[in-house]
Amino acid sequence: MELVSPAPSATPKIPFNRLEPLGRELEYVVQAISEREVGPASRFVRACEDWLTCHYKAAGVLLVPSATAALEMIAMLLDLGPGDEVIMPSFTFVSTANAMVLRGARPCFVDVLPGTMNIDPEAVAAAITPRTKAILPVHYAGVGCELERLGELARANDLVLVEDAAQAIGASRGGRRVGSAGALAALSFHETKNVGCGEGGALIVNDPAYLERAHMLRDKGTNRKAFLGGSADKYTWVDIGSSFSVSGLTAAFLLGQLEKLDELTARRRAIHARYMAAFQDLEDRGAVRLPRVEPLCDHNAHIFFMFLRSTEERERLIAYLASLRIQAVFHYVPLHTAPFARAHLEAPPSLPVTEDLAHRLLRLPLYNAMTNDEVDRVIHAVHGFFEG
Known part of the structure; x- marks a missing residue:
């Protein structure tokens, strides 16, 4: 009997974020x-x-x-x-x-x-x-x-x-x-x-x-x-x-x-570390750039982000992940370029790092209740995009 893959709609969605009760x-x-x-x-x-x-x-x-x-x-x-x-x-x-x-x-x-x-x-x-x-x-x-x-x-x-x-x-x-x-x-x-x-x-x-x-x-x-x-x-x-x-x-x-802060922080750090290890090969070959955390910092893994090579590539990856029911998102539009700032505030000097990286930054799903299987789905999907 031929095996048929489930329809995309039957695949559970992995949201960018999900708030769930963890304790009392x-x-x-x-x-x-x-x-x-x-x-x-x-x-x-x-x-x-x-x-x-x-x-x-x-x-x-x-x-x-x-x-x-x-x-x-x-x-x-x-x-x-x-x-x-x-x-x-x-x-x-x-x-x-x-x-x-x-x-x-x-x-x-x-x-x-x-x-x-x-x-x-x-x-x-x-x-x-x-x-x-x-x-x-x-x-x-x-x-x-x-x-x-x-x-x-x-x-x-x-x-x-x-x-x-x-x-x-x-x-x-x-x-x-x-x-x-x-x-x-x-x-x-x-x-x-x-x-x-x-x-x-x-x-x-x-x-x-x-x-x-x-x-x-x-x-x-x-x-x-x-x-x-x-x-x-x-x-x-x-x-x-x-x-x-x-x-x-x-x-x-x-x-x-x-009351669950220590437990949930440890879980988020574990997911963050898993992403970092899984995408190191992509950074090694120049496909992405991963975030940096100084040894002095004990971060809380609030966000996992990476930089793509262009805005266009970022948009294609977001769309590709969405087709697999995985929600990935960009982040802030730099405030000095926003309509209100242009209209009402004195223009700042050029901010080259902000202007470049803000348009190439992509955030992947990371939340307290995220399972290992969900993490693996995201990792596999990101690799699939670059391999394809």
Whole structure:
């Protein structure tokens, strides 16, 4: 009897990302509902904040609706305004720049390093002006930036170092948690991140001088925390702010994810290592270029990416994988080339590394529940493209 291959539609799809419960997430959500712990004062919100504060050895951590919200709070805490500049990579999500623009500040875009796509410290040094107020590195793919050099630049020029650590939970550099070096840092718990709750984030406050005001900003500009703690006799409006709080339901799911951080990080690193080993032959013959991770970095395998030889080849590979029901994607359009930047921001100098590599970068599926069989399917498919 002749064997017939299954129709493509019968082949299970391998998504780019999938958020699934890994531990007690659903149990905690049920508890939050049954105990009426669903609001922003929920014990699950406090539990997540306590867990993160301990993890980062921070002065405090505030759970917020997103990393975008955390970045907006950072801009408020730094009192940014018109004329101020914040140095950041152009190769990042729009939220990194938008948070500063909303306060009237100007993003000063600089180039990245070709191996990691992290901000180039020497490009930062060259971009510092009397208007510079802060340095804002983005830890791309969960690989820590060169925080030692960036910290030196910040101290030497009386600038604030803040971190966009949206992708970096579970990562460290030189034995120090990524997200603990800057005065302030932003985390993301979006569904695409290593630890997720659908949509969520956190503001890490490492410099205690910012902590009291951070609570005011989150509580709509009120002194709610001081009032509830007994150090203020009236609950009133004292500062700018917004509704940057989260529900207990969100926090309940997140807590179950946080408790599994070490386990899920180990699994992601194993998948990342498997990809690296499997595609080394493609790099050896010049078909692709693989990412670089310094020995100093203990990355969290948030993303596995590779560089193709051209934009056209990248698009063909994405389409080929899609035909095999494997979802691969590109990443950011450099912000300095985006319509808003062209219309409203002073054009930066040429950023050759960003402009070249952003258009050749491809990301492969990598998620916590990904099976070895799914990893092998992706590896086989990528090899099939180049062999074909």
